[in-house]
Amino acid sequence: MDRRYRGTMADAPYAPRRIRVLPSWLLGRAAARGHRLVAEALATEGMRMMHHAVLSAVAETGPVSQAELGRIVGIDPKDMVTVVTDLQRGGLVTRTPDPRDRRKNAVEVSAEGRRVLRRTQKLGDRANDELTAALTPAEREQLIGLLTRIVRPADGADGAGKGAGG
Amino acid sequence: MDRRYRGTMADAPYAPRRIRVLPSWLLGRAAARGHRLVAEALATEGMRMMHHAVLSAVAETGPVSQAELGRIVGIDPKDMVTVVTDLQRGGLVTRTPDPRDRRKNAVEVSAEGRRVLRRTQKLGDRANDELTAALTPAEREQLIGLLTRIVRPADGADGAGKGAGG
């Protein structure tokens, strides 16, 4: 394998020992690879990760406000505006004023949205298969379990919920 | 406990089922949390993640060129210039022309650099402890092993080494 000049993350096998074993470091690397793989796959449908996540949330939650969506997928209200606008422009969701609460937009998936979602889900799944190709199914489940517990430490006691990154 | 408005990643517990179990998704979340934790910790020493990684690599590799460093930690040559400049400005590394190859800069850690590195390493380690607080030591090792294999699939056969993003 010719080690070219390009330093594209993916081929940075050695890193300093002290760092290479740090979960935060590995997480960053793995996430970067996952992101690249998924983004690449989704791009064939003109979708991006956040768009897919939001569309998925909409499909699952039914008519829902943007603020609620933001809480669900964990993105900023500002970014949500962009995503929903894109989705709407593509005819994947409808954004209608909620008659019960005129502040809100009722976002709902369209037939076309469901169609696209079905495809992008398959694409995303396949990308994830490739991402975890080196793992056995059992190991993959293990990884998912471990990560899930890392992602939501809000349950534990000790110093959690510290300063939200000033 | 009050669920405020802010959607800062950390408190996005539920996400759509279909997505929540996707390694790529979890990886992104976990990485974001790890990044926040570590960055926050390092900030107390005025350091950033990349700076720490590079400094660590320099300390471990001895006098080394920037290009080599870039390959080691996996960042772009352009960004390396900035990082090394910052490090140099802070007196943490020295950047001297390599007499054996006048194209190269021999980057080397300074005494002060070692001192800072010792502190930032401790800081980084602690942040990682907090990141993995929900895991037992054995589980943490497990996670590291799993992630390591995800990060470098370059060994396996199947479609690996695919298009690097495009």
Place this chain on the structure above:
DNA sequence: GAAAAACCATTGGTTGCCCCAATGAACTCC
């Protein structure tokens, strides 16, 4: 019922990370 507080969608702007292309100097190989 009116003021106060909270919430929603939107606009505006910032930061950090990752990536690519081009340039001039220096080294290597033939």
Place this chain on the structure above:
DNA sequence: GGAGTTCATTGGGGCAACCAATGGTTTTTC
């Protein structure tokens, strides 16, 4: 000594996460 390559540097560009402010709307409180 000329071609090809590597090095540091400069100049861009894209994407994700985040924070502050505003006008309109709902709920809360007195």
